[in-house]
Amino acid sequence: MDLNFFFEVLIGGLLAGVMYSLVAIGFVLIYKASGVFNFAQGAMVFFAALTYVSLVERGWPFWLALCAVLALMIVLGFAIERVVLRPLVNQPQITLFMVTIGLAYFLEGVAQGVWGAQVHALEIGIQDAPFTVAGISLSQFDLFASGTAAALVLVLGVFFQKTKTGRALRAVADDHQAALSVGIQLKYVWAVVWAAAGFVALVAGLLWGARTGVQFALTFTALKALPVLILGGFESILGAIVGGLIIGATEKLAEVYIGSSIGLNIGTGIENWFPYMLALVFLLVRPEGLFGEKRIERI
Amino acid sequence: MDQSTFASRLTFHDAIETMEVDFSNFVFADAAVVDAFYDHIDQRVAATARRWYFLVLYEGCEIAPEAWERFAARGKHANITYGLGTVRVHPSDSTRETIRSRAERETFRANIFDTRDQAMVALGEMRKRREILGTSTTDAYLRVQDIHLNFGGVKALTGVSFQVHRGEITSIIGPNGAGKTSMINVISGFYRPTRGRIFFDGADRTHLPAHRVAQLGFARTFQNIALFKGMSTLDNLMAGRRFRHNLFLDALYVGPAKREELRQRAEIESIIDFLEIQSIRKKPVGRLPYGLQKRVELGRALAMQPKVLLLDEPMAGMNVEEKEDMARFILDVNDQWGTTIVLIEHDMGVVMDISNHVVVLDHGAKIAEGTPAEVRADPVVIRAYLGVAH
Numbered sequence: 001m002d003l004n005f006f007f008e009v010l011i012g013g014l015l016a017g018v019m020y021s022l023v024a025i026g027f028v029l030i031y032k033a034s035g036v037f038n039f040a041q042g043a044m045v046f047f048a049a050l051t052y053v054s055l056v057e058r059g060w061p062f063w064l065a066l067c068a069v070l071a072l073m074i075v076l077g078f079a080i081e082r083v084v085l086r087p088l089v090n091q092p093q094i095t096l097f098m099v100t101i102g103l104a105y106f107l108e109g110v111a112q113g114v115w116g117a118q119v120h121a122l123e124i125g126i127q128d129a130p131f132t133v134a135g136i137s138l139s140q141f142d143l144f145a146s147g148t149a150a151a152l153v154l155v156l157g158v159f160f161q162k163t164k165t166g167r168a169l170r171a172v173a174d175d176h177q178a179a180l181s182v183g184i185q186l187k188y189v190w191a192v193v194w195a196a197a198g199f200v201a202l203v204a205g206l207l208w209g210a211r212t213g214v215q216f217a218l219t220f221t222a223l224k225a226l227p228v229l230i231l232g233g234f235e236s237i238l239g240a241i242v243g244g245l246i247i248g249a250t251e252k253l254a255e256v257y258i259g260s261s262i263g264l265n266i267g268t269g270i271e272n273w274f275p276y277m278l279a280l281v282f283l284l285v286r287p288e289g290l291f292g293e294k295r296i297e298r299i
Numbered sequence: 300m301d302q303s304t305f306a307s308r309l310t311f312h313d314a315i316e317t318m319e320v321d322f323s324n325f326v327f328a329d330a331a332v333v334d335a336f337y338d339h340i341d342q343r344v345a346a347t348a349r350r351w352y353f354l355v356l357y358e359g360c361e362i363a364p365e366a367w368e369r370f371a372a373r374g375k376h377a378n379i380t381y382g383l384g385t386v387r388v389h390p391s392d393s394t395r396e397t398i399r400s401r402a403e404r405e406t407f408r409a410n411i412f413d414t415r416d417q418a419m420v421a422l423g424e425m426r427k428r429r430e431i432l433g434t435s436t437t438d439a440y441l442r443v444q445d446i447h448l449n450f451g452g453v454k455a456l457t458g459v460s461f462q463v464h465r466g467e468i469t470s471i472i473g474p475n476g477a478g479k480t481s482m483i484n485v486i487s488g489f490y491r492p493t494r495g496r497i498f499f500d501g502a503d504r505t506h507l508p509a510h511r512v513a514q515l516g517f518a519r520t521f522q523n524i525a526l527f528k529g530m531s532t533l534d535n536l537m538a539g540r541r542f543r544h545n546l547f548l549d550a551l552y553v554g555p556a557k558r559e560e561l562r563q564r565a566e567i568e569s570i571i572d573f574l575e576i577q578s579i580r581k582k583p584v585g586r587l588p589y590g591l592q593k594r595v596e597l598g599r600a601l602a603m604q605p606k607v608l609l610l611d612e613p614m615a616g617m618n619v620e621e622k623e624d625m626a627r628f629i630l631d632v633n634d635q636w637g638t639t640i641v642l643i644e645h646d647m648g649v650v651m652d653i654s655n656h657v658v659v660l661d662h663g664a665k666i667a668e669g670t671p672a673e674v675r676a677d678p679v680v681i682r683a684y685l686g687v688a689h
Contacts, residue, residue: 179538
């Protein structure tokens with residue numbers, strides 16, 4: 001076996017996995033704080049990317065467009081809490097899940113209604129020329145994406161661990177009652193969490209958009225985040241990262257090695273279903289995920 | 300020594316309850332002079348048949364070393380017998396030092412000021428404090444009035460009223476299912492009462508939601524412990540801390556946000572020392588033993604610098620030693636910070652030693668109220684706890 005080739009596939013897979021992690025982190029933020037599975041995360045990614053690319057195409061400078069979309073995503077987070085979630089406080093989780101599906105359609109519709117539905121190329125100034133380290137050729141763009149993701153995780157980490165607001169977010173994620181008893185306002189925390197998820201969606205949207213073009217298919221990144229979450233656990237940012245890396249690496253390895261070695265006609269497109277199968281196996285063996293909280297229910 | 304000299308040195312300001320004593324440029328050469336002056340003072344004050352604040356002017360006053368013992372003794376006697384408080388103006392350096400060292404030794408306040416004006420301002424403050432204290436001992440700090448709480452058809456509380464006085468420890472006791480925890484949940488804003496009102500410090504706060512009640516100065520603990528289990532002891536206490544902060548500065552973790560964070564950390568450390576939980580500062584609280592978790596939960600409540608501390612069975616499930624520790628902490632909190640405490644306990648014995656006032660609930664209604672001794676002897680209470688023979 002060609003070892004260099006193996007590492008190339010592995011590293012390429014890991015770097016691609018980082019992109020999945022980025023989307024998954026958005027899910028984790030909201031799920032941790034409010035127990036809502038936000039089906040609209042993919043739509044938020046699409047919404048952010050499309051708005052950004054449309055502004056740039058209308059001649060806005062890079063930084064201004066970035067700041068404008070960031071502000072828009074934060075406002076959107078607060079608005080979602082106020083208009084969508086607050087009237088539904090104390091409703092069953094399935095209701096909240098349904099409302100995020102509605103939200104997804106709304107965001108997709110608004111984004112395409114305002115900016116149009118055609119595919120846009122997004123240029124963020126990173127060349128995708130491969131370069132070689134120790135005989136292994138790597139994608140420059142994927143490396144950049146990983147660096148961005150690492151920086152994002154670092155920023156979120158400091159925010160969550162070291163600041164008053166971050167501590168309030170963790171407190172709410174941990175125990176709603178206790179959080180109320182120390183004077184933390186749940187509504188405010190939810191708004192902040194949605195705004196943070198919007199910020200993550202923006203970063204993910206720019207990187208995915210630069211890679212695949214800004215198109216409606218971006219909303220399906222949310223589906224790829226599902227197996228990542230099942231692997232890593234819905235409550236853990238670390239889980240989202242590790243889950244993303246595992247999914248990214250295994251799907252590429254499976255595509256290359258299983259597909260070619262079995263010699264059956266399943267060879268192409270393994271990476272499209274392999275993550276889901278892996279998630280299915282995980283659900284059977286360890287349903288709470290690698291880093292999720294084990295639920296012990298009293299009967 | 301001429302009596303008229305003394306007389307002219309005393310002035311009574313009726314409006315501000317203050318007697319001005321002018322020692323300026325006076326020389327206390329020996330004990331006899333001290334006695335003469337103080338005999339006159341005592342006589343004049345006694346004649347008014349009331350207590351006074353003393354404003355003492357020391358400018359240029361000299362007290363001979365051999366007269367000091369006598370001077371201090373007579374002064375102390377006058378303060379204890381007739382005084383509401385004393386402020387001293389501009390003593391010479393040596394006198395100042397002597398007063399300070401005596402104040403430290405005998406634990407009275409030196410209250411030394413450079414000018415008469417400053418002393419007058421301080422006097423005003425002292426009088427204001429006494430007025431507030433005076434009213435608070437008669438008026439309730441927290442007043443719960445005719446509280447009803449229904450869950451569908453189940454009546455958890457029916458017309459419960461009681462008062463909590465500032466700085467006291469009030470216990471709510473009762474058998475299982477008496478409505479004690481419901482009462483705490485109503486006071487802390489977790490339940491909205493079906494009927495009735497809650498007044499705090501004179502203002503109606505019946506309809507405030509839980510987080511606003513907490514911001515108002517009510518901290519609570521839970522019967523089944525509600526800690527942030529995945530967070531460290533330190534973070535749990537910090538989460539209880541309320542301080543000004545700004546989301547965007549927080550997000551960047553720069554400048555003021557970082558400075559304030561560090562300043563608050565220092566204050567939290569003093570609570571950690573107080574509760575003797577230094578060794579578990581960084582441990583995730585979910586893994587701590589039960590007794591320590593209870594202590595951390597108390598710590599988180601204290602971190603809020605509460606005006607009223609609501610404790611829901613703080614000693615439940617503890618062994619004797621842990622119970623004694625907890626009782627000591629509760630008393631210390633009450634002593635050191637003057638925190639008003641409302642305490643729920645199932646076990647009657649535990650609370651009797653530490654409570655000023657006891658409210659007894661049974662089947663959602665108040666059946667007795669009073670001092671621990673009164674409640675203990677109340678036949679209705681005994682029947683509720685022991686049941687009646689059928």
